[in-house]
Amino acid sequence: MTGRPGAAQGPGPEATPRTHEITLLVNPAAGRGRGARAAAPAAAALREAGLKVHQVVGEDAADAVRRAREAVAGGTGALVAVGGDGMVSLALQAVAGTATPLGVVAVGTGNDLARACGLPLREPVAAARAIAAALAAGRARRLDLGLAGGTWFGGVLASGFDSRVNDRGNRMRWPRGRLRYDVALLAELAALRAVPYRLRLDDGPWQELDATLVAVGNGPSYGGGMRICAGARLDDGLFDVTVVGPCSRSTLLRVFPRVYRGTHLGHPVVTVLRASRVTLEAQGVTGYADGEPLGPLPLSARCVPGAVRVLAAAGA
Template identity: 40%
Template sequence: MSRLRVGLLSNPTAALGTAHRVGRQVGNLLRLSGISVVDLSGSSAHVARARALEVRNTLTALVVVGGDGTVSLGAEVVANTPVRLGVVPAGSGNDFARALGLPENNPQEATRALLHALSRPVVTIDAIEITAASGTALPHRSLALGNVNLGFDALVNARANSASRGHAVRYTTAVLRELPAFRPLPYWLSIDDGERIDMDASLITLSNSGVFGGGMRIVPEARVDDGVLELVTLTGIGRTKLLRFFPRVFRGTHTTVEGFGVQPVQKVTVGLRNDRRLRAYADGEPRIDLPVTARVLPGAVRILAELKRGDR
């Protein structure tokens, strides 16, 4: 164990500072286990990313402590490298950790899980790469491990991020506030480089983990290591039915709703047929305005976790 060097990256603002405290606990526990730990946390995601990239080639693993946005930052650093990604959930949503069954609110158990995974064979999972369909260059590579939200769910995410309550409460409140003015959006899509499809939809999501919105299992059968993404669409549904739809997602009874569809894809380009500006959200964070292209990167991330039966 003494030869292992682990980078530790905590989000200082996640869960009102909880992640920073948890990160210190995890760092101390790893050091007590004989692992060399280098703290890469910064005052911003930009600073933390730069620090992690600077020492990446010297690391055995990068452990991120925070919410889904911090996890995706870690994925951007380690994707397609030998460095393994460890996740300690300490954010407000923790949907990716929930999808993998990782220990929540328990730094000791989370550290034990990391140490166990470090001693086990490498496990790889897929990632989602997000690019501007217009060809505009992004400041850095944009990856997600959970979902890319492109419809009503993106609007709700934007509103929820501006609130200060717990994630599940924020999301539910944002749904109720966003709904009165919402109308299905006029999309165009190209699936796996196929012909353009026009579609009016309330919901368009690219899902890898199958979980979003603080525990909504939008695709209960999603797998993080199958080499495909799940294209989720919801069409032909008005505001009243849309309001009833989201509670059903928590219960897992939404898959029988008329107009709900799931299709395995490898690449999707999505845009709007009008002039409305809509920003894509991924793993809870704002990314770029539509049109966007999202594609699966099979086995791009080496994850410090044992995939449970439901994940595989």
């Protein structure tokens, strides 16, 4: 399922929630077919817990969001995204700002929001049982979301080098899968350059700087565990803004592996800022939120405290 739906709409009137009836939003293509394979055992585990399960499969991204919003407006007890970060992103457009909780059966490639929340990864039955237990206990963790250009995001708004890798990878038809982005990464490394940015945090002054990339993190990671904003918390009302300044290819290659541990933040070329509102301006740079294209900069993002309720296991 590809492409972005239109700008997020405000929540419509919701019916009285039917807590015993939930909706599964499924991406059959997630994780090279894991989404389709995960839907049946997840639904079976939820039914075993006494829940009535409705399954929704959108024809495309916009149709999936439309159907999800209809389920929320109709009073579904929860919206459960079955797939990867792309499907979670679509589900967020439907539940953000409403009382309907979000469940996640994380079976995609990245699964960054589920990872940040301590939810089961690529274990559909375990994830479904955790969702059922959370519903039965009335247990949901309230999390912040970012809102940029009318689109909600739970993880990271990326711009600069990483977004150019995405741009190139999305244009490529071969190779397929993650290897395509590895090839795109190598191509962008060959053309590595810093970009002049204008950056504004909250109501502060405009800052002008050159940067290899600027990442605005509501959550800590993107790309399947790359902890680009490692210190970001999902419930503190603030973004962590990671700025990687101008650097050589050799420096980037040395620092890049440290992103998976979050230890890159201590490198002299990296700066971390914090704010509840961020505006980014740069020429020829696309913004990506949760891996999905938002469009060219300039973009403004604000952190909305407690915008979503996520069904989580005890202690998560």
